[in-house]
Amino acid sequence: MRPVVPFVSSASPDERQTWRAALPQALDGIAAVKPFEDLTEEERTAARVAIVANPDPANVAALPNLVWVQSLWAGVERLMSELPADGPQIVRLTDPQMAETMSEAVLAWTLYLHRAMPRYMAQQRQKIWQDHELKSPQERTVGVLGLGKLGAASALRMKANGFNVLGWSRSKKTIEGIVCRHGRDGLLEVLGQSDFIVLLMPLTDETRGLIGQDELSVCKKGASVINFARGPIIDTAALINALDNGPLDHAVLDVFDEEPLPPSSPLWDHDKVTVLPHITAPTGISTTSRIVADNIGRYFEDGTVPPAVDRERGY
Numbered sequence: 001m002r003p004v005v006p007f008v009s010s011a012s013p014d015e016r017q018t019w020r021a022a023l024p025q026a027l028d029g030i031a032a033v034k035p036f037e038d039l040t041e042e043e044r045t046a047a048r049v050a051i052v053a054n055p056d057p058a059n060v061a062a063l064p065n066l067v068w069v070q071s072l073w074a075g076v077e078r079l080m081s082e083l084p085a086d087g088p089q090i091v092r093l094t095d096p097q098m099a100e101t102m103s104e105a106v107l108a109w110t111l112y113l114h115r116a117m118p119r120y121m122a123q124q125r126q127k128i129w130q131d132h133e134l135k136s137p138q139e140r141t142v143g144v145l146g147l148g149k150l151g152a153a154s155a156l157r158m159k160a161n162g163f164n165v166l167g168w169s170r171s172k173k174t175i176e177g178i179v180c181r182h183g184r185d186g187l188l189e190v191l192g193q194s195d196f197i198v199l200l201m202p203l204t205d206e207t208r209g210l211i212g213q214d215e216l217s218v219c220k221k222g223a224s225v226i227n228f229a230r231g232p233i234i235d236t237a238a239l240i241n242a243l244d245n246g247p248l249d250h251a252v253l254d255v256f257d258e259e260p261l262p263p264s265s266p267l268w269d270h271d272k273v274t275v276l277p278h279i280t281a282p283t284g285i286s287t288t289s290r291i292v293a294d295n296i297g298r299y300f301e302d303g304t305v306p307p308a309v310d311r312e313r314g315y
Protein backbone atom coordinates (compact mmCIF):
# COMPACT_ATOMS: atom_id res chain seq x y z
CA MET A 1 0.00 0.00 0.00
CA ARG A 2 1.22 3.51 -0.79
CA PRO A 3 2.30 5.52 2.25
CA VAL A 4 0.11 8.47 3.23
CA VAL A 5 1.75 11.91 3.21
CA PRO A 6 -0.18 14.55 5.16
CA PHE A 7 -0.66 17.98 3.60
CA VAL A 8 -0.70 20.48 6.46
CA SER A 9 -1.72 23.99 5.51
CA SER A 10 -3.66 26.95 6.76
CA ALA A 11 -3.10 28.93 3.57
CA SER A 12 -6.14 30.52 1.91
CA PRO A 13 -8.89 28.10 0.80
CA ASP A 14 -8.14 28.85 -2.87
CA GLU A 15 -4.46 28.14 -2.41
CA ARG A 16 -5.11 24.93 -0.49
CA GLN A 17 -7.51 23.80 -3.18
CA THR A 18 -4.87 24.34 -5.86
CA TRP A 19 -2.27 22.30 -3.95
CA ARG A 20 -4.78 19.61 -3.09
CA ALA A 21 -5.32 19.11 -6.80
CA ALA A 22 -1.68 19.36 -7.92
CA LEU A 23 0.19 17.39 -5.23
CA PRO A 24 -1.70 14.05 -5.44
CA GLN A 25 -1.23 14.12 -9.19
CA ALA A 26 2.52 14.76 -8.91
CA LEU A 27 2.95 12.09 -6.24
CA ASP A 28 0.79 9.53 -8.00
CA GLY A 29 2.50 6.15 -7.71
CA ILE A 30 4.75 7.42 -4.86
CA ALA A 31 2.40 8.28 -2.01
CA ALA A 32 -1.18 9.27 -1.26
CA VAL A 33 -1.36 12.96 -0.28
CA LYS A 34 -4.11 13.59 2.24
CA PRO A 35 -5.17 16.85 3.94
CA PHE A 36 -4.35 16.83 7.65
CA GLU A 37 -8.03 17.15 8.56
CA ASP A 38 -8.89 13.90 6.75
CA LEU A 39 -6.22 11.71 8.39
CA THR A 40 -7.16 8.77 10.57
CA GLU A 41 -5.40 8.33 13.91
CA GLU A 42 -3.28 5.51 12.42
CA GLU A 43 -2.26 7.69 9.48
CA ARG A 44 -1.19 10.49 11.83
CA THR A 45 0.97 8.08 13.79
CA ALA A 46 2.44 6.43 10.69
CA ALA A 47 3.40 9.69 8.91
CA ARG A 48 7.18 10.18 8.55
CA VAL A 49 7.08 13.08 6.11
CA ALA A 50 4.53 15.85 5.59
CA ILE A 51 4.10 18.59 3.02
CA VAL A 52 3.54 21.95 4.67
CA ALA A 53 2.43 25.42 3.56
CA ASN A 54 1.77 27.90 6.37
CA PRO A 55 0.93 24.98 8.67
CA ASP A 56 -0.72 25.36 12.03
CA PRO A 57 2.16 24.26 14.34
CA ALA A 58 -0.35 22.33 16.47
CA ASN A 59 -1.20 20.18 13.45
CA VAL A 60 2.47 19.43 12.79
CA ALA A 61 2.84 18.53 16.47
CA ALA A 62 -0.10 16.15 16.09
CA LEU A 63 2.06 14.03 13.75
CA PRO A 64 4.33 12.55 16.44
CA ASN A 65 6.65 10.46 14.24
CA LEU A 66 7.52 12.96 11.53
CA VAL A 67 11.16 12.82 10.44
CA TRP A 68 10.96 15.81 8.12
CA VAL A 69 8.62 18.32 6.56
CA GLN A 70 8.79 19.54 3.00
CA SER A 71 7.92 23.24 2.80
CA LEU A 72 6.29 24.52 -0.37
CA TRP A 73 8.07 27.88 0.08
CA ALA A 74 11.72 28.93 -0.18
CA GLY A 75 11.59 31.06 2.99
CA VAL A 76 11.06 29.04 6.16
CA GLU A 77 11.47 31.68 8.88
CA ARG A 78 7.91 31.16 10.14
CA LEU A 79 8.35 27.40 10.33
CA MET A 80 11.66 27.88 12.13
CA SER A 81 10.08 30.06 14.78
CA GLU A 82 6.90 28.03 15.16
CA LEU A 83 8.13 24.44 15.17
CA PRO A 84 10.02 23.21 18.23
CA ALA A 85 13.81 22.89 17.94
CA ASP A 86 13.58 19.13 18.48
CA GLY A 87 10.78 18.85 15.92
CA PRO A 88 11.05 17.37 12.41
CA GLN A 89 13.78 18.49 10.04
CA ILE A 90 12.65 21.34 7.82
CA VAL A 91 13.35 21.12 4.10
CA ARG A 92 12.72 24.32 2.21
CA LEU A 93 11.83 24.41 -1.44
CA THR A 94 14.91 24.71 -3.59
CA ASP A 95 14.13 25.12 -7.24
CA PRO A 96 17.16 25.21 -9.58
CA GLN A 97 15.13 27.41 -11.92
CA MET A 98 14.64 29.97 -9.14
CA ALA A 99 18.22 31.27 -9.31
CA GLU A 100 17.63 32.00 -13.00
CA THR A 101 14.32 33.73 -12.29
CA MET A 102 15.69 35.73 -9.38
CA SER A 103 18.86 36.82 -11.18
CA GLU A 104 16.71 37.98 -14.09
CA ALA A 105 14.67 40.06 -11.65
CA VAL A 106 17.83 41.51 -10.11
CA LEU A 107 19.08 42.42 -13.57
CA ALA A 108 15.72 43.93 -14.57
CA TRP A 109 15.37 46.13 -11.51
CA THR A 110 19.03 47.09 -11.43
CA LEU A 111 18.69 48.28 -15.03
CA TYR A 112 15.48 50.10 -14.05
CA LEU A 113 17.53 52.09 -11.56
CA HIS A 114 20.68 52.29 -13.67
CA ARG A 115 18.69 53.76 -16.59
CA ALA A 116 16.87 56.15 -14.20
CA MET A 117 13.42 54.89 -15.12
CA PRO A 118 11.71 56.18 -11.94
CA ARG A 119 13.10 59.63 -12.68
CA TYR A 120 11.98 59.66 -16.31
CA MET A 121 8.55 58.35 -15.35
CA ALA A 122 8.19 61.19 -12.83
CA GLN A 123 9.33 63.69 -15.47
CA GLN A 124 6.74 62.40 -17.92
CA ARG A 125 3.97 62.95 -15.38
CA GLN A 126 5.13 66.58 -15.17
CA LYS A 127 5.75 66.90 -18.94
CA ILE A 128 9.44 67.66 -18.36
CA TRP A 129 11.77 67.02 -21.32
CA GLN A 130 15.20 66.69 -19.77
CA ASP A 131 18.03 64.21 -20.11
CA HIS A 132 20.47 63.14 -17.44
CA GLU A 133 24.03 61.86 -17.63
CA LEU A 134 24.18 58.17 -18.53
CA LYS A 135 26.92 56.19 -16.83
CA SER A 136 28.17 52.87 -18.13
CA PRO A 137 27.69 49.69 -16.05
CA GLN A 138 31.48 49.65 -15.61
CA GLU A 139 31.13 52.90 -13.69
CA ARG A 140 28.51 51.42 -11.35
CA THR A 141 28.87 49.00 -8.47
CA VAL A 142 26.26 46.49 -7.40
CA GLY A 143 26.51 45.17 -3.85
CA VAL A 144 24.81 41.84 -3.29
CA LEU A 145 24.09 41.01 0.36
CA GLY A 146 23.73 37.24 0.63
CA LEU A 147 25.74 35.00 -1.70
CA GLY A 148 23.71 31.81 -1.56
CA LYS A 149 21.99 30.15 -4.47
CA LEU A 150 20.10 33.29 -5.47
CA GLY A 151 22.68 35.90 -4.48
CA ALA A 152 25.61 34.20 -6.21
CA ALA A 153 23.64 33.71 -9.44
CA SER A 154 22.53 37.35 -9.33
CA ALA A 155 26.06 38.61 -8.63
CA LEU A 156 27.39 36.67 -11.63
CA ARG A 157 24.60 37.94 -13.87
CA MET A 158 25.36 41.54 -12.89
CA LYS A 159 29.03 40.90 -13.59
CA ALA A 160 28.18 39.46 -17.00
CA ASN A 161 26.26 42.65 -17.72
CA GLY A 162 29.32 44.78 -17.09
CA PHE A 163 28.70 46.01 -13.53
CA ASN A 164 31.34 45.93 -10.83
CA VAL A 165 30.06 43.53 -8.22
CA LEU A 166 30.72 43.30 -4.50
CA GLY A 167 29.23 40.49 -2.47
CA TRP A 168 28.71 39.94 1.23
CA SER A 169 27.89 36.76 3.14
CA ARG A 170 28.12 35.30 6.63
CA SER A 171 31.09 33.08 5.89
CA LYS A 172 34.09 33.84 3.69
CA LYS A 173 33.46 33.13 0.01
CA THR A 174 35.37 33.01 -3.26
CA ILE A 175 33.42 33.64 -6.46
CA GLU A 176 35.38 34.37 -9.60
CA GLY A 177 34.96 37.97 -10.73
CA ILE A 178 33.15 39.02 -7.56
CA VAL A 179 34.85 40.83 -4.70
CA CYS A 180 33.53 38.91 -1.69
CA ARG A 181 33.42 40.31 1.82
CA HIS A 182 32.09 39.10 5.15
CA GLY A 183 31.82 40.35 8.72
CA ARG A 184 30.66 43.73 9.99
CA ASP A 185 33.52 45.68 8.36
CA GLY A 186 32.81 43.90 5.09
CA LEU A 187 29.16 44.92 5.26
CA LEU A 188 30.00 48.56 5.82
CA GLU A 189 32.53 48.44 2.98
CA VAL A 190 29.99 46.97 0.55
CA LEU A 191 27.32 49.46 1.61
CA GLY A 192 29.74 52.35 1.29
CA GLN A 193 30.87 51.45 -2.22
CA SER A 194 27.68 50.28 -3.93
CA ASP A 195 25.39 52.26 -6.20
CA PHE A 196 22.79 49.50 -6.08
CA ILE A 197 22.42 47.35 -2.96
CA VAL A 198 20.58 44.07 -3.48
CA LEU A 199 19.35 42.09 -0.48
CA LEU A 200 19.20 38.32 -0.95
CA MET A 201 19.63 36.77 2.45
CA PRO A 202 17.27 34.83 4.71
CA LEU A 203 15.42 36.38 7.62
CA THR A 204 17.06 35.06 10.80
CA ASP A 205 17.67 36.39 14.31
CA GLU A 206 20.93 37.82 12.97
CA THR A 207 19.53 39.49 9.86
CA ARG A 208 16.34 40.96 11.37
CA GLY A 209 16.87 44.74 11.38
CA LEU A 210 20.37 44.28 9.95
CA ILE A 211 20.01 47.32 7.73
CA GLY A 212 19.09 50.20 10.01
CA GLN A 213 19.97 53.85 10.40
CA ASP A 214 23.68 53.26 11.09
CA GLU A 215 24.11 51.02 8.07
CA LEU A 216 22.10 53.27 5.72
CA SER A 217 24.07 56.31 6.82
CA VAL A 218 27.28 54.87 5.33
CA CYS A 219 25.69 54.33 1.90
CA LYS A 220 26.87 56.37 -1.06
CA LYS A 221 24.91 59.52 -1.82
CA GLY A 222 22.37 58.59 -4.50
CA ALA A 223 22.59 54.83 -3.87
CA SER A 224 19.50 52.67 -4.23
CA VAL A 225 18.31 49.59 -2.39
CA ILE A 226 16.60 46.56 -3.87
CA ASN A 227 15.05 44.27 -1.25
CA PHE A 228 14.10 40.90 -2.71
CA ALA A 229 14.83 39.01 0.53
CA ARG A 230 12.49 39.66 3.47
CA GLY A 231 10.95 42.94 4.70
CA PRO A 232 12.12 42.92 8.34
CA ILE A 233 15.79 42.78 7.29
CA ILE A 234 15.52 46.54 6.67
CA ASP A 235 14.21 48.93 9.31
CA THR A 236 11.40 50.60 7.35
CA ALA A 237 11.46 53.88 9.33
CA ALA A 238 15.22 54.18 8.81
CA LEU A 239 14.77 53.44 5.11
CA ILE A 240 12.15 56.17 4.70
CA ASN A 241 14.38 58.58 6.59
CA ALA A 242 17.34 57.71 4.32
CA LEU A 243 15.15 58.31 1.24
CA ASP A 244 13.76 61.60 2.56
CA ASN A 245 16.97 63.02 3.98
CA GLY A 246 19.71 61.14 2.16
CA PRO A 247 21.78 59.34 1.24
CA LEU A 248 19.38 57.03 -0.65
CA ASP A 249 17.81 57.88 -4.00
CA HIS A 250 15.34 55.01 -4.46
CA ALA A 251 14.16 51.69 -3.05
CA VAL A 252 12.65 48.79 -4.99
CA LEU A 253 10.80 46.64 -2.47
CA ASP A 254 9.28 43.25 -3.19
CA VAL A 255 8.96 42.16 0.44
CA PHE A 256 7.53 43.88 3.50
CA ASP A 257 7.08 43.58 7.26
CA GLU A 258 3.44 42.79 6.59
CA GLU A 259 2.15 41.27 3.35
CA PRO A 260 0.01 42.25 1.56
CA LEU A 261 1.36 45.74 2.25
CA PRO A 262 -1.44 47.49 4.21
CA PRO A 263 -3.08 50.46 2.41
CA SER A 264 -2.00 52.68 5.32
CA SER A 265 1.72 52.09 4.64
CA PRO A 266 3.59 55.28 3.68
CA LEU A 267 5.63 53.17 1.23
CA TRP A 268 2.73 53.02 -1.24
CA ASP A 269 2.79 56.75 -1.96
CA HIS A 270 6.47 57.47 -1.50
CA ASP A 271 7.81 58.87 -4.75
CA LYS A 272 11.20 57.25 -4.17
CA VAL A 273 9.78 53.78 -3.58
CA THR A 274 8.75 51.15 -6.11
CA VAL A 275 6.38 48.64 -4.52
CA LEU A 276 6.19 45.11 -5.95
CA PRO A 277 3.73 42.52 -4.58
CA HIS A 278 6.30 39.80 -3.75
CA ILE A 279 6.64 38.70 -7.36
CA THR A 280 10.34 38.54 -8.13
CA ALA A 281 10.86 34.79 -8.05
CA PRO A 282 7.61 32.88 -7.82
CA THR A 283 7.67 29.12 -8.09
CA GLY A 284 5.03 27.58 -10.28
CA ILE A 285 2.66 24.98 -8.89
CA SER A 286 3.77 22.31 -11.37
CA THR A 287 7.53 22.90 -10.83
CA THR A 288 7.11 22.87 -7.07
CA SER A 289 4.96 19.73 -7.17
CA ARG A 290 7.58 17.97 -9.29
CA ILE A 291 10.42 18.91 -6.90
CA VAL A 292 8.37 17.80 -3.90
CA ALA A 293 7.49 14.52 -5.60
CA ASP A 294 11.16 13.86 -6.43
CA ASN A 295 12.23 14.56 -2.84
CA ILE A 296 9.53 12.38 -1.30
CA GLY A 297 10.00 9.64 -3.89
CA ARG A 298 13.73 9.44 -3.07
CA TYR A 299 12.96 9.33 0.65
CA PHE A 300 10.62 6.37 0.26
CA GLU A 301 13.10 4.66 -2.05
CA ASP A 302 16.26 4.87 0.03
CA GLY A 303 15.54 6.97 3.12
CA THR A 304 17.36 10.09 1.89
CA VAL A 305 16.14 13.26 3.55
CA PRO A 306 17.01 16.29 1.36
CA PRO A 307 19.40 18.89 2.87
CA ALA A 308 17.51 20.48 5.75
CA VAL A 309 17.61 23.92 7.35
CA ASP A 310 20.37 24.34 9.94
CA ARG A 311 18.47 25.16 13.15
CA GLU A 312 21.51 26.79 14.78
CA ARG A 313 22.23 29.08 11.84
CA GLY A 314 18.58 29.75 11.21
CA TYR A 315 18.61 29.08 7.45
Ligand code: NAP
Residues within 6 Å of the ligand: 074, 075, 145, 146, 147, 148, 149, 150, 151, 168, 169, 170, 171, 172, 173, 200, 201, 202, 203, 204, 206, 207, 228, 229, 230, 254, 255, 278, 279, 280, 281, 282, 315
Ligand atom coordinates in the same frame (compact mmCIF):
# COMPACT_ATOMS: atom_id res chain seq x y z
P1 NAP B 1 20.76 30.50 0.68
O1 NAP B 1 21.26 29.70 -0.47
O2 NAP B 1 20.50 29.86 1.98
O3 NAP B 1 21.81 31.71 0.89
C1 NAP B 1 21.69 32.65 1.91
C2 NAP B 1 22.86 33.61 1.85
O4 NAP B 1 22.68 34.60 2.87
C3 NAP B 1 24.20 32.92 2.11
O5 NAP B 1 25.22 33.47 1.31
C4 NAP B 1 24.46 33.25 3.59
O6 NAP B 1 25.83 33.30 3.96
C5 NAP B 1 23.87 34.65 3.67
N1 NAP B 1 23.57 34.98 5.06
C6 NAP B 1 22.75 34.33 5.91
N2 NAP B 1 22.78 34.91 7.13
C7 NAP B 1 23.67 35.92 7.04
C8 NAP B 1 24.16 36.87 7.96
N3 NAP B 1 23.75 36.90 9.23
N4 NAP B 1 25.07 37.76 7.54
C9 NAP B 1 25.53 37.73 6.26
N5 NAP B 1 25.10 36.86 5.33
C10 NAP B 1 24.17 35.97 5.72
O7 NAP B 1 19.38 31.25 0.27
P2 NAP B 1 18.87 31.61 -1.20
O8 NAP B 1 18.19 30.42 -1.81
O9 NAP B 1 19.93 32.30 -1.96
O10 NAP B 1 17.67 32.63 -0.82
C11 NAP B 1 17.95 33.84 -0.12
C12 NAP B 1 16.64 34.46 0.34
O11 NAP B 1 15.93 35.00 -0.77
C13 NAP B 1 15.61 33.49 0.96
O12 NAP B 1 15.94 33.18 2.29
C14 NAP B 1 14.34 34.30 0.86
O13 NAP B 1 14.22 35.13 2.00
C15 NAP B 1 14.57 35.19 -0.36
N6 NAP B 1 13.67 34.82 -1.47
C16 NAP B 1 12.85 35.77 -1.96
C17 NAP B 1 12.00 35.49 -3.01
C18 NAP B 1 11.09 36.54 -3.59
O14 NAP B 1 10.24 36.22 -4.42
N7 NAP B 1 11.23 37.79 -3.21
C19 NAP B 1 11.98 34.21 -3.59
C20 NAP B 1 12.86 33.25 -3.06
C21 NAP B 1 13.69 33.56 -2.00
P3 NAP B 1 26.76 31.98 3.86
O15 NAP B 1 27.00 31.80 2.38
O16 NAP B 1 27.98 32.37 4.58
O17 NAP B 1 25.98 30.86 4.46
